[in-house]
Amino acid sequence: MTYSFPNDLATTARDIERALAALLTADALAGPGRPADRLTAAMRHGSLNGGKRLRPLLVRQAAAVFGVAPEATVPTGLAVELVHAYSLIHDDLPAMDDDDLRRGRPTVHKAYDDATAILAGDALLTLAFGLLAGETTHPDAAVRVRLVAELAAGAGAGGMVGGQMHDIEGETRFLTERAIADMHAMKTGALIRAAVRMGARLGGASDADLTHLTAYAEAAGRAFQLADDILDVTATPEAMGKQTGKDAGQGKQTIVSRIGVEAARRQLGEMIHDALSALLPFGDAADGLRATARFFAERDN
Amino acid sequence: MTYSFPNDLATTARDIERALAALLTADALAGPGRPADRLTAAMRHGSLNGGKRLRPLLVRQAAAVFGVAPEATVPTGLAVELVHAYSLIHDDLPAMDDDDLRRGRPTVHKAYDDATAILAGDALLTLAFGLLAGETTHPDAAVRVRLVAELAAGAGAGGMVGGQMHDIEGETRFLTERAIADMHAMKTGALIRAAVRMGARLGGASDADLTHLTAYAEAAGRAFQLADDILDVTATPEAMGKQTGKDAGQGKQTIVSRIGVEAARRQLGEMIHDALSALLPFGDAADGLRATARFFAERDN
Numbered sequence: 001m002t003y004s005f006p007n008d009l010a011t012t013a014r015d016i017e018r019a020l021a022a023l024l025t026a027d028a029l030a031g032p033g034r035p036a037d038r039l040t041a042a043m044r045h046g047s048l049n050g051g052k053r054l055r056p057l058l059v060r061q062a063a064a065v066f067g068v069a070p071e072a073t074v075p076t077g078l079a080v081e082l083v084h085a086y087s088l089i090h091d092d093l094p095a096m097d098d099d100d101l102r103r104g105r106p107t108v109h110k111a112y113d114d115a116t117a118i119l120a121g122d123a124l125l126t127l128a129f130g131l132l133a134g135e136t137t138h139p140d141a142a143v144r145v146r147l148v149a150e151l152a153a154g155a156g157a158g159g160m161v162g163g164q165m166h167d168i169e170g171e172t173r174f175l176t177e178r179a180i181a182d183m184h185a186m187k188t189g190a191l192i193r194a195a196v197r198m199g200a201r202l203g204g205a206s207d208a209d210l211t212h213l214t215a216y217a218e219a220a221g222r223a224f225q226l227a228d229d230i231l232d233v234t235a236t237p238e239a240m241g242k243q244t245g246k247d248a249g250q251g252k253q254t255i256v257s258r259i260g261v262e263a264a265r266r267q268l269g270e271m272i273h274d275a276l277s278a279l280l281p282f283g284d285a286a287d288g289l290r291a292t293a294r295f296f297a298e299r300d301n
Numbered sequence: 302m303t304y305s306f307p308n309d310l311a312t313t314a315r316d317i318e319r320a321l322a323a324l325l326t327a328d329a330l331a332g333p334g335r336p337a338d339r340l341t342a343a344m345r346h347g348s349l350n351g352g353k354r355l356r357p358l359l360v361r362q363a364a365a366v367f368g369v370a371p372e373a374t375v376p377t378g379l380a381v382e383l384v385h386a387y388s389l390i391h392d393d394l395p396a397m398d399d400d401d402l403r404r405g406r407p408t409v410h411k412a413y414d415d416a417t418a419i420l421a422g423d424a425l426l427t428l429a430f431g432l433l434a435g436e437t438t439h440p441d442a443a444v445r446v447r448l449v450a451e452l453a454a455g456a457g458a459g460g461m462v463g464g465q466m467h468d469i470e471g472e473t474r475f476l477t478e479r480a481i482a483d484m485h486a487m488k489t490g491a492l493i494r495a496a497v498r499m500g501a502r503l504g505g506a507s508d509a510d511l512t513h514l515t516a517y518a519e520a521a522g523r524a525f526q527l528a529d530d531i532l533d534v535t536a537t538p539e540a541m542g543k544q545t546g547k548d549a550g551q552g553k554q555t556i557v558s559r560i561g562v563e564a565a566r567r568q569l570g571e572m573i574h575d576a577l578s579a580l581l582p583f584g585d586a587a588d589g590l591r592a593t594a595r596f597f598a599e600r601d602n
Contacts, residue, residue: 031459033487095415114396130453152431157424158332186334
């Protein structure tokens, strides 16, 4: 059977949307008590009906390298997506990036309020780890704790959250191209890296496999961010479902602001080449990961 | 050897303080990248040099029921304390309770800024789960995933965060005594419950043991919150290291505001009785848990 990227993308988005809708209900979220409807609604607002679900796609595609069935990757993909969703909710807050619009809809703090947005983000992050601990994620507890460790490393102070702090600190001083790349490797790269590694761990990847796939993920993650920065300069708000030209308007330092769009496009091509090279050991089973790397370079929204 | 509560309390506080100081460094927090110094500093500010470490104490004491050595409970206690610390940082934000002072020092958003406080909280929460996934927490991965599940259930939408949302929503309508108790059972009770259950799980507690200890934890947790509400009326800011009389000043609905201090004190006595009754099956090994329940009722700060 020939690999179809559009099919893989659509199926993942459908699976994740369904799983999120089932997971984010007062009944499913009940613990020692029941969450307020407002909290459940804000968690749904911040995670449903939006996004390409690229991180769950990477989980699925990395697992596919080792023959894991797509359905068996859904809880893990969901956990990564919950972390992504929480990070957007918190990043959009007035105290952070102060964004009113996300995927063409009001951000969570605009639809609700700041306190609810903070709590909804906290709850989504917590839920991600609770989900990974459950048996539906993987029958082997030893694999599940590794997934928890990977997600915590990718999402925490040494990863995504740390990158966000570097980004905020960078607003007040000149950053070299290298410093910008390092910040992006944490802010957006670390969760993409975690997604790929978590998929690989679902499939029982060896250390050598993990090394190759991590190299893929790091190159693909850099490409993803660079493409995003290029699109901020070249795309329309309608295509993106959010404001564009925002980086320049805010004097935000990006690779594009440092070297220009044309050089950034060349660099993007090199990154995709690096990502594809890292997949050489894997044959056809890595066609999904290959297609996603190419998609990162070619997407127009 | 006779059990000494003051010794247990002091030793736990010392162990947790040391472990936090070692854990919250840029080196120890490094993942795919290194955290900014500002983030590390804010995480330290929000968790070091403060607090009685009652939740790690409960982890230690619940584990002691099954003969687990105190040292072996430190990583688990630390994880619960990290969640407690994050919750205080986020609760103190202007968008939430808007507190400037915590344990006699500026809150994290006052010492840094709101964005840093949001991120420091997010990073502490994430770190808690990463820590639980590590082998130093317990040699058996099956136990570690149960700890992750317990903490997520206690801290998430069906527990602590859900309780905080109920609390905020309650500000705009009349709450019955029962509704206040249910809210507190989530907001402060759920994490206390998780601490006790996690300690029990470290010791390989049976389902029957867990049932008894959960009953203890729920009664002790209610007692803890009720004592806190009583102290807000009766204690001085100097003794508490934070503002008092704040509940009444804000028109906050507490059990005390509903039934008065004297009736609340009687109710507190009943809760302690319930907590102690739940420990009847356990003999001397539960002396620590007994002492903590009594301490909850008798503390003056």
